[in-house]
Amino acid sequence: MQGKTNRLKVLGLLALAGAVGGSVLAGGMDMMMAPASTPLTATAALRDEAGQVVGTAKFTQAGMGVQVSVEARGLPAGNHGMHVHEYGRCTPGVDPATNTVVPFGGAGGHFDPGMSKNHDDPQAGNKYGHGGDLPMLTVGADGVGRASFTTDKLSLTGMTGILNRSLVIHANPDDYKSDPAGKSGTRIRCGVITRGGLSVRDYPLPDHLSFPEGVAYDARKGVLYTGSATNGTIYAVNASTGAVSKFSEGGALGRRIALGLKVDGQGRVWIAGGEQGTVAILDSSGMTLKVLQTPESPMPYINDLTPAPDGNVYVTDSRRPVIFRVDRHLNLTAWLDLGKTPIKYGPGVNLNGIVPTADGKYLLAMQTNTGDLWRIDLRTKAVKKVMGGLMHGDGLLLDGKALYVARNKDQVVSKVTLSADSSSGKVMLEEPLNGLRFPATLTMVGNDMVVTQPQLDRLQAGMPPEVPFRLTRFGKF
Known part of the structure; x- marks a missing residue:
């Protein structure tokens, strides 16, 4: 595994590429599953603390990984930490980073399928860092943040499956090293990742x-x-x-x-x-x-x-x-x-x-x-x-x-x-x-x-x- 410091050198480029293009990261009951030629998809309606929908994230199965596309509005310009969290609950709860009740704390900590118990960057394998550690969302002067990337740390199925978990955007940049959340600050956007076209x-x-x-x-x-x-x-x-x-x-x-x-x-x-x-x-x-x-x-x-x-x-x-x-x-x-x-x-x-x-x-x-x-x-x-x-x-x-x-x-x-x-x-x-x-x-x-x-x-x-x-x-x- 590369050290955190070396990997951080490429993250600014990854986040910037995510804002303008794409990047690849290493690392009712009458339901009928879509044919094998149709990939699994899911979405998350991103909400602010008042419950208003102010963005959308889309997820598409891509081989063993997942393509992610995020757009969020009304945010301060700059970089914002973004992670997949353990639970599909965008409700108040205890944030393990501060041990206090915070907005969207009900989403729990970062999704950690490798049970690494370590916050790391998006290049780290799940054995070494949270699977939910994603590139930052880069927000322009117009208050709109966009990111597009593919990661094999996550999936819509299997052991790294993110269905019925949450995507959370934070107020501050992610330093990709400090546990448990990279000092990324307050949770300001949250959306539950839900598969479309399925009734259970x-x-x-x-x-x-x-x-x-x-x-x-x-x-x-x-x-x-x-x-x-x-x-x-x-x-x-x-x-x-x-x-x-x-x-x-x-x-x-x-x-x-x-x-x-x-x-x-x-x-x-x-x-x-x-x-x-x-x-x-x-x-x-x-x-x-x-x-x-x-x-x-x-x-x-x-x-x-x-x-x-x-x-x-x-x-x-x-x-x-x-x-x-x-x-x-x-x-x-x-x-x-x-x-x-x-x-x-x-x-x-x-x-x-x-x-x-x-x-x-x-x-x-x-x-x-x-x-x-x-x-x-x-x-x-x-x-x-x-x-x-x-x-x-x-x-x-x-x-x-x-x-x-x-x-x-x-x-x-x-x-x-x-x-x-x-x-x-x-x-x-x-x-x-x-x-x-x-x-x-x-x-x-x-x-x-x-x-x-x-x-x-x-x-x-x-x-x-x-x-x-x-x-x-x-x-x-």
Whole structure:
């Protein structure tokens, strides 16, 4: 990495070029994603402290990066610091630079996908500086500032995705070295970066400690269930009104963790217990029917489960190479020793999401750490690799021959088209919606889907989550 001082020599030229031309910086529910030939786009209406729209920023996906075009009016002449901030909120809040409540403080600190915790210039890679550190906006004597540039530090999708974050313009120039914001002063313009032509519905959750990993839908009740990965509480969300209530308090019969969730044909809620190594079953009122304990192990990780047409429930363990099965009488046994199959366990999260095929012949299982999708024959237990390339694949949802994969760290939902016998597949689309935060699992609600956004990456990094947590509902694509 070059030093900050050396990089600062080119920044004046970059900012000036941005004002007159272009520069490249290193570093409703019936939604249908645009064709691959049409790039993703987004805009931000820039507002002043009074809430008046006084400028616009436009963002267009360009390969792995994004083209940015900004015009803002009514500003003092000179250079102004400009950054992408963490949250999509142009509201008052605490500015970490001053630890006081300021206009647009609700946007949080600078977007930092590389978790560098360091303010730097637009040439710095995200490992060394905030991804949100942008060229300055240069304002002329007429009070209008314009900038146009391309940066690969940011994107409209994936780990560097800026959808549903904020673009903030400051009162002073940016020195590109002082933490946390380059001494760029007061926040004087702010706009939320919003994707155009897309309708989604969010279900906010009230508990800021919830980290909602699993989701399941009971069509008879019209209720979504989601569970906390940190305390085991199960919430019931009215799919029509969005009203949220506690269905089962965390800690019931030792349930401290809730990961994958499913509702069976009897309206029972099944819960994967993660490091507890358990499978918990609740009745339709939220009472615990049974807690099944897998064999003692120093590293259990029961991650997901699914009822199958054969009347059994199949359960993945992300650390132990085994698939468990729970029969109709709620007896749990080790069903398949994966050590004797082509599936090889390694460091990280192994088998995770699991679904049966509609014909009842196979299970499809996602291996998160390799990006491999597997097909398992329910009769013979034969295992076949369907495809690779689904890195960070987590929960699965099968709709006919369309398989939807929540890819947590990549912050997209991928659509895979499967062959007639589910022996092969091809990625057709990758959908970021209007900004996903570590999507984990999916469920179907009528012709729509709902995805969780548990932000487990922030939990693991010891960083505060973006609240409120939310489930997001969207149309099939």
